[in-house]
Structures are given as structure tokens and as C-alpha cells.
Amino acid sequence: MSMDPQRAQLRMAVQRQPQDFIAWVMLADAELEAGDTGAGDLAAQRALQLRPGHPEALARLGRTRWMQGRHDEAAALLRQAANLVPQHPGIALWLGHALEDAGQPEAAADAYRHAHRLLPGEPYITAQLLNWxxxxxxxxxxxxxxxxxxxxxxxxxxxxxxxxxxxxxxxxxxxxxxxxxxxxxxxxxxRALPATRVRAQGPLRVGFLSNGFGAHPTGLLTVALFEQLRLLGGLELHLFALNRDDGSAIRARLQAAASTLHDVSALPHTGIAERIRAAGVDVLFDLRGWGGGGTPAVLAMRPAPVQVTWLAYPGTSGAAWMDYVLADRYVLPDALAPAFSEQVRYLPRAFQPSDNTRVLEAVPDRVACGLPERGVVFCCFNNSYKLNPRSMRRAFAVLQGVPGSVLWLLSGPGNADARLRAAAREAGVDPSRLVFMPKLPHPVYLARYQHADLFLDTHPYNAHTTASDALWAGCPVLTAPGATFASRVAGSLNHHLGLAELNVADDAAFVATAVALGNDPRAMTALRAKLAQARADSGLFDMTGFAVDFTAQVEAMTTERGWQGR
Structure with a gap:
């Protein structure tokens, strides 16, 4: 594949003038944008040799180390650069990224806040600060x-x-x-690759691109489906892993289920696209979308004739290079379709697969889990960024309506837990009624649901993989579906389970439903029994059926437009 013109010109420039510091800095940026961390490293090192201690060179080397996953080194280099040029918003921004991944969350927020003070009108920086x-x-x-x-x-x-x-x-x-x-x-x-077309004979080759092929939500959701697809035999599966082998049992199962698992974690974007093209992939599923760690540039190169967004990113790609989105009619009803740039393909079941081979481990007693010996346990093990003021206000109202109850949460980064306790106090709720669970290995975490009575969902970003976990482990999920894909995922799971009564209209109904259940042990027991029966009967966790429906959708995608490639 030909190199983009800017990189080529910069490579020529440093060959002509190897002492040109600015050209080396610009080349480092171009190589890193192309995903070539090796070449970016060399360019940054050369710039630093020409100007030892120069903040722009230190910053590029720090950014390189960050992209290489060497987060502590990245944070140290970028901190050094930021101290030399404290009025540089771009370096402050990169420092924030590095500090996030180096496990220094409060310092990351300080870096983003500093960048925002320097450039308060810059939307990208505002978004980083807001998100953090x-x-x-x-x-x-x-x-x-x-x-x-x-x-x-x-x-x-x-x-x-x-x-x-x-x-x-x-x-x-x-x-x-x-x-x-x-x-x-x-x-x-x-630059896009030359157009190609779907093969005319033989099983379709289906590719899946993700940084989650391991002990990660994407791996957990897809592994049993991939195993069933292999047994079904109608598709040839190629997994393109943007993440290295994490040594997990999930990674080993994924490797066994795939026709080929391609480790492309060390390749630049062009190399990944070329590997996908060389594998002859007909339909490529992007399992990351706009989530962190994805490679949209690879999809933009059009390595496959048919490209589909599915599963990990609950929204539209907005990209001309994505042809379809795979969904279900609850999570993406017809009224939402105009807000998607892709053509919608509908599964006749919930769009989200799940690992139905999991077995719940024995769980320690309540006190060992940090819970009181008695009382209703509401839970919400969503990531902390979903615990916004609206979601927490209604959770606090539920606690106020159910005496002796507690809210079990996943411990967040930095001082997040202390801030939530302070918010509870301001809402008139005893902060000790918030119980925080540390991050645990997935099977250990999953077993904890046996002590949870009802999962209180968040809005506008629902529980997704976490909702699937809760339901599989026997904990009902209460949600108030909204008008976006991200706010309808838990509702889709309930809908396909036949538990529509847990999809309520608004916050008032959410609080009223949770309070009523929390004060009625018989109703709570009956609801959990209904969930247990629905889990067995509904088809939500039927991955054999999912594999059949998925295969039919893939085949339809390749035939309905006669895909000649674009």
C-alpha cells in the first residue's frame, strides 16, 4: 500500500536534511498518526538527540511510549515536557492521557483541567475534561x-x-x-485500498476487528457465539486482535474457535488493513467502533468489501466506509434508523450475544463481601462515568424509600467513591449505605450477584455487558429506556427475556418500582423466579440459535446489493 503523501515528504525531508529538528518532530507525529510506533519512536529519538531536553521532542517520545503501552515512562516524559512549557495545552492534554493509563486518575484530571484553562474554547479538550x-x-x-x-x-x-x-x-x-x-x-x-468484491464460491470469510479479544467485555460476550459458529461451519472466522495475548482462558477459547486468530497488535494501520485484505475477508465486523483502542483508520482503508459495526459501540459510526449496523428492533427501532449512517440489519433476537457456558462460583457470605447481614441489596456495577447526577439521584431516592437497604457499587478511580459518599450525604442518605466492591476477576465478580436483589440501571448510558452479567447470574435489571441506542440496551435484554415490567417509562416510575419491590419480599422473590425461568426459556442466552441467525444476516449482507466492492 502506498504511503500517505505527508509521511513520504517528511521522510524525504529528513533524508535531505538530517539535522532538521522540526522535520523530525513532524515526522514523529505523522508516523504515530499512521499507527507506526516503531518509526515514530525512531523519529522522536532522533529529534531528542538533536535537541536534548527539548520539550517538543520529549513530548513526542512520551506520546510514543504511551502508544507502546509503556505508561509510566510516558507519564514521566510528558510531565518533564509539561514542566518546561506549562503554557502548552497540547502537551498538557497528552500528559492527561498518559496519567490515565499510568493509574494516576486525579493527576490526569488536573492535567485536563490545566489544558482547559489554557484553551477553554477547544471542544476536544473540553470533552476530555468532561469525560474524566x-x-x-x-x-x-x-x-x-x-x-x-x-x-x-x-x-x-x-x-x-x-x-x-x-x-x-x-x-x-x-x-x-x-x-x-x-x-x-x-x-x-x-487512502482506500483498491475495491474488491465478495467471493463467488466457498464459505464466506468473516473478519472481526477488536482490541477486546481476551478477558475483556467483547471477548466475554462473543466467545460462546464464535464457538457455535465454528460448530455450525457455514462461515470461516478470522479474528484480528489489536491487543496482545493476555494469557486468559477466554483468549485461548477465541483462538480455538477461530479459523485464524491474527495478532496485529504490533502492526501500523496500513499493515493491519493489508493483513485483512490478504486474508480475503468478505465481511468485516468492527467490534470496537469509536471506543478507545479502536482503529477507525483501518476501516477507512476499506480492507473488506462489506463492513459492519456491531456490539461494542452503541451508536452510529457516521462513517461512509461502514455499510451496515447489526441490531435488533428494540434497541434500534425504526424511529432511530434515520440517525444512523449505516443501513440497519436486524437480528430476530437481542443484538447482544453472551457466554452461556459460565458457571457461577460459590460466593462468600454477605459480611465477607462488605454487605450488612440483612436488608435489601440494590446494585449497580456500571463504570463510574455512567454514575451521573441523574442516575444517582434516583438511586438515592430508592434507598430513602427502602429502610435498611444498601447500594452496592463498583469502586471507581481516584477519589470517586468518596465523592459519591459525599453526594449521598447531601441527598440525606447515610454514606455508609453505599458499599464499594473492588475490581475482581470476572468469575469472582459474577458470583457476587447472588447477594444482589435488584440492579438499578443508569441513564443515558445503560448497563450493557454488565446487564448481561446480572441477568445471567439471576439478578433482575430495572431500567428506563431512552431514545438512543446506548440508553436502550438493558431494555432490549429485558424485552427479549419477557420482563417488560422492568422497562419503565421515566425516573418517577423507576423509583416507585424499585421501592415497591424493595418493600415486598414476596414480589422480589417472584421476580427472581420469573427471571430464572426466562433465562432458560427465552432464547436470550441461546448461542446455537444466535449462530444460525447471525449466519443468515451475514449471507444477506453479501447478496442484497450484489456487493462488487467500493
Whole structure:
């Protein structure tokens, strides 16, 4: 594949003038944008040799180390650069990214806040600060930041990460605008491969691109389906792993289920696209979308004739290079389809697969889990960025309506837990009624649901994999479906289980339903029994049936337009 013109020109420039510091810095940026961390490293090192200690060179080397996963080194280099040029918003922004991944969440927020002070009108920086404050449950100035971000997206000039934008109380149309703006930025720097077409004979080759092929939500959701697809035998499965082998049992199962698992974690974007093309993939599923760690530039190169977004990113790609989105009619009803740039293909079941081979481990007693010996246990093991003021207000109202109850949460980063306790106190709830569970291995975490009576969902970003976990483990999920894909996932799972009574209309109904169940042990027991029966009977966890339906959709995608490639 030919190199993009800017990189080629910069490579020629440093060959002609090897002492040109600025050219080496610019080349490092271009190589890193292309996903070539090896070449980016060499360019950054050369710049640093020419100007030892120069902040721009230190920053590029720090960014390289971050992309290589060497987060502590990245944070140290970028901190050094930021101290030398404290008025540089871009370096402050990169420092925030590195500190996030180096496990210094409060310092990351400080870096983003500093960058925002330097460039308060820059939407990308505003989005980073807003997203990280949400993660830390730091709600200071949240509404003003959110309003600024939505206005910037509406004006069409903002480059905002669509994944972070899902946390905002935005419409599906706004989410489409955000995604389109981001996709346009990617497309401007990418050359597509020559068009190809779906094979005329033999089993279809289906590719899946993800950074979650391991002990990760994507791996957990897909592994049993891939195993059933292999048994069914109608498709040839190629998994393209953007993440290295994590040594997990899930990774081993994925490797065994696939025709080939391609480790492309060390390849630049062009190399990944070439590997997909060389494998002869007919239909390529993007299992990451706009989530962190994805490679939209690879999809923009059109390595496969048919490209589909599915599962991990609950929204539209907004990208001309994606042909379909795979969904179900509850999570993406006809009224939402105009807010998706892709053509919608509907499964006749919930769009989300699940690992139905899991067995619940024995769980320690309540006290050993940090819970009181008696009383109703409400839970919400969603990530902290979903625990926004609205979701927590209604959870606190539920606690107030059910004496002796507690709310079991996943411990968040930094000082998030302390901030949530402070919010409870302000709402008139004893902070000790919030119980925090540390991050645990998935089977150990899953077993904990046996002590939870009812899962209280969040809005506008629902529980997704977490909702599947709860339901599989026998814990009902209460949700108030909204008008976006991200706010309808838990509702879709309930709908397909036949538990529509847990999909309520609004926050008032949410609180009333939870309070009624919390004060009626017989009703709670009956609900859990109904869930147990529905889990067995509904088909939500039937991966053999899912494999049949999935195969039919893949085949339909390749025939309905006669795909000649584009």
C-alpha cells in the first residue's frame, strides 16, 4: 500500500536534511498518526538527540511510549515536557492521557483541567475534561461543560470522541453529527485500498476487528457465539486482535474457535488493513467502533468489501466506509434508523450475544463481601462515568424509600467513591449505605450477584455487558429506556427475556418500582423466579440459535446489493 503523501515528504525531508529538528518532530507525529510506533519512536529519538531536553521532542517520545503501552515512562516524559512549557495545552492534554493509563486518575484530571484553562474554547479538550470528571464522579461545573460540548458539536466544527459523547444527554441526531465530524477527520488522512468484491464460491470469510479479544467485555460476550459458529461451519472466522495475548482462558477459547486468530497488535494501520485484505475477508465486523483502542483508520482503508459495526459501540459510526449496523428492533427501532449512517440489519433476537457456558462460583457470605447481614441489596456495577447526577439521584431516592437497604457499587478511580459518599450525604442518605466492591476477576465478580436483589440501571448510558452479567447470574435489571441506542440496551435484554415490567417509562416510575419491590419480599422473590425461568426459556442466552441467525444476516449482507466492492 502506498504511503500517505505527508509521511513520504517528511521522510524525504529528513533524508535531505538530517539535522532538521522540526522535520523530525513532524515526522514523529505523522508516523504515530499512521499507527507506526516503531518509526515514530525512531523519529522522536532522533529529534531528542538533536535537541536534548527539548520539550517538543520529549513530548513526542512520551506520546510514543504511551502508544507502546509503556505508561509510566510516558507519564514521566510528558510531565518533564509539561514542566518546561506549562503554557502548552497540547502537551498538557497528552500528559492527561498518559496519567490515565499510568493509574494516576486525579493527576490526569488536573492535567485536563490545566489544558482547559489554557484553551477553554477547544471542544476536544473540553470533552476530555468532561469525560474524566464523569469517571471521577467530580460533578463540579458539569452542566456548563456539557452545554459547551453539545453547542460545539451542533455548530459542526468540533472534533469530539463519539464514545465520550454517549455519556451526554444528547439525541441520536446529535450523536450522528458528532460521529460524522470525527469520521471526516479520519477520512481526510487515509487512502482506500483498491475495491474488491465478495467471493463467488466457498464459505464466506468473516473478519472481526477488536482490541477486546481476551478477558475483556467483547471477548466475554462473543466467545460462546464464535464457538457455535465454528460448530455450525457455514462461515470461516478470522479474528484480528489489536491487543496482545493476555494469557486468559477466554483468549485461548477465541483462538480455538477461530479459523485464524491474527495478532496485529504490533502492526501500523496500513499493515493491519493489508493483513485483512490478504486474508480475503468478505465481511468485516468492527467490534470496537469509536471506543478507545479502536482503529477507525483501518476501516477507512476499506480492507473488506462489506463492513459492519456491531456490539461494542452503541451508536452510529457516521462513517461512509461502514455499510451496515447489526441490531435488533428494540434497541434500534425504526424511529432511530434515520440517525444512523449505516443501513440497519436486524437480528430476530437481542443484538447482544453472551457466554452461556459460565458457571457461577460459590460466593462468600454477605459480611465477607462488605454487605450488612440483612436488608435489601440494590446494585449497580456500571463504570463510574455512567454514575451521573441523574442516575444517582434516583438511586438515592430508592434507598430513602427502602429502610435498611444498601447500594452496592463498583469502586471507581481516584477519589470517586468518596465523592459519591459525599453526594449521598447531601441527598440525606447515610454514606455508609453505599458499599464499594473492588475490581475482581470476572468469575469472582459474577458470583457476587447472588447477594444482589435488584440492579438499578443508569441513564443515558445503560448497563450493557454488565446487564448481561446480572441477568445471567439471576439478578433482575430495572431500567428506563431512552431514545438512543446506548440508553436502550438493558431494555432490549429485558424485552427479549419477557420482563417488560422492568422497562419503565421515566425516573418517577423507576423509583416507585424499585421501592415497591424493595418493600415486598414476596414480589422480589417472584421476580427472581420469573427471571430464572426466562433465562432458560427465552432464547436470550441461546448461542446455537444466535449462530444460525447471525449466519443468515451475514449471507444477506453479501447478496442484497450484489456487493462488487467500493
Amino acid at each position: 470528571q464523569r469517571r471521577l464522579c467530580d460533578w463540579r461545573g458539569l452542566d456548563a461543560l456539557a452545554q459547551q460540548l453539545r453547542q460545539a458539536v451542533a455548530q459542526g466544527a468540533a472534533v469530539v470522541e463519539p464514545f465520550a459523547f454517549l455519556n451526554e444527554d444528547s439525541s441520536a441526531a446529535e450523536q450522528l453529527g458528532c460521529a460524522r465530524q470525527r469520521a471526516a477527520g479520519i477520512a481526510s488522512g487515509v
